[in-house]
Amino acid sequence: FKTFYGVLREAAKWLTSQGVTHVAMEATGIYSAPVLHALVEHGDFAQVLVCNAAHVKNVPGRKTDYADAEWLAHLLECGLVRGSFIPPAEIKAVRDVIRYRTKLVQARTSELQRLGNVLQDAGIKMDSVASSITTKSCRSMIESLIDGERRPTVLAELARGKMRTKMADLSRALEGRFGEHHALMCRLHLDHIDHLDEMIVRLDVQIEAMMTPFRAQRDLLTTIPGIGAKAAAAILSEIGQDPAAFFPTAAHLSSWAGLCPGNHESAGKRSSGKPRKGNRQIHPVMVECAWSATRHEGYLKSLFHRHVMKFGGYRSAAAKKKAIVAVAHTMLVVVWHVLATGTAFDDLGADYFTTRLDPERETRRLVSKLEALGHTVTLAPAA
Known part of the structure; x- marks a missing residue:
């Protein structure tokens, strides 16, 4: 049987017609998913197990696909194989969305690091003064740099809130060699970050809806x-x-x-x-x-x-x-x-943990430690 989904449906029906009641297969990442879905949805089996390949290794020297299939069937027949955790469909859907959101957050962090590298190359050291280049003040300064403003004092005036107490250092940090090439790279990085932010917000809404049950x-x-x-x-x-x-x-x-x-x-x-x-x-x-x-x-x-x-x-x-x-x-x-x-x-x-201690035993332990350090300990009851 080929691995096209229509053919896999026929494979599941054929196995059912042969009286197969239990199926075991190796986990091969995303490639085993269509096979599993076809077996579960179109076959009449009491159990379908997806096994960790490391747990069902055969003895060395017998590694062929046919031998692996025989070995897996033998382990299943003897009840020596345990399936991997396969979540229900609704949980699997939430998992896919949350994992993709995690990847987007990581991509956004990488993009911010690339933006910071471009600013460092241009001699712009605003991250040495500001807590992060993601603040609204820094965003305004970067946008002004992209638009062509190069005067440090004018750029520093865009600071907001607590950053205005650091105007002197900020003016020195904004003096650099920011050119057209840096402007192009910063524009691309900012647009990508904005796009990632929009996607993360959309996924947050979707996750909230999918978590209702x-x-x-x-x-x-x-x-x-x-x-x-x-x-x-x-x-x-x-x-x-x-x-x-x-x-x-x-x-x-x-x-x-x-x-x-x-x-x-x-x-x-x-x-x-x-x-x-x-x-x-x-x-x-x-x-x-x-x-x-x-x-x-x-x-x-x-x-x-x-x-x-x-x-x-x-x-x-x-x-x-x-x-x-x-x-x-x-x-x-x-x-x-x-x-x-x-x-x-x-x-x-x-x-x-402190309430479970035996007071007398703890006292003896502490006294012995003090005596080991060369102190003479005299104990007196508290008033």
């Missing part, structure tokens, strides 16, 4: 500190509105997302606890939400502080990176429980 689940997720409406929509588009239907436990979900510690042990020695590679979309979303959660007083911020101190302290960038992944892992576990039980998040409180 899942508004209850999204509202539940927004009760978790650090997760806003857009992040909640992104999480739902990746794991579905009922993750417990595919992921039996929160640990399964964390492993699939690549946020739980990895296991690599041999001969009784554990060589690495680095997280495994998981879903490349939900991982950055959860890490971003974790950073946001550390700015809110509560259990998650205390957990972050606890892990940072365990991994080396706030002076270590590696310690903070490890700690934020641990917080993201905890938040994903919370997400699973919130969606599985349908209950809002109940914060354990910022003092969760």
Whole structure:
């Protein structure tokens, strides 16, 4: 059978006529999608599994398409193969739109960086004075430069708000070698940024409309500190509105997302606890939400502080990176429980870890540390 969709429909009907009840196929990215849709929509099968190719590898030396098909059928017959997570059609549609919005946001950031590079090449250092070249003041100055204005003092007068307190530095920053070539490049970059902004707004409206059936689940997720409406929509588009239907436990979900510690042990020695590679979309979303959660007083911020101190302290960038992944892992576990039980998040409180300490044991620990530093400790009860 060829891979044209009309032919794939005939393949699904032929398999059904042959008495096939279960089908397994390797995941090959977008190329496996038409085959899956044809099998599901036009065949009468009890189960259609899309399998991770890394999980169904045959022994070396037997790599042919026919041998792979036989091996996959044998694994399915023995019940040794597990399908990948395939979201429902309505979730898949939301996922496509949100992922495309993410790409547009990244493209907009890249375009802003290119605009900044053009200004730097022209000797315009407004980003050294302004907080960002995306402000209204900077936009007005760039537009004036494109229109032919080159006098630094005149350009500086376009500053608004707090930037007017930096007029002297701004005048020096706007003195450069801005030419026609720079004007052309800036115009193209600004037009592209404006176009991307319009597309992002259109997608935001579309996402809001498509999230209407899942508004209850999204509202539940927004009760978790650090997760806003857009992040909640992104999480739902990746794991579905009922993750417990595919992921039996929160640990399964964390492993699939690549946020739980990895296991690599041999001969009784554990060589690495680095997280495994998981879903490349939900991982950055959860890490971003974790950073946001550390700015809110509560259990998650205390957990972050606890892990940072365990991994080396706030002076270590590696310690903070490890700690934020641990917080993201905890938040994903919370997400699973919130969606599985349908209950809002109940914060354990910022003092969760301190209230669980044994006062006498903690006192002995602190006294021993002071004595190890050469101090003599005398304890007296508080008034």
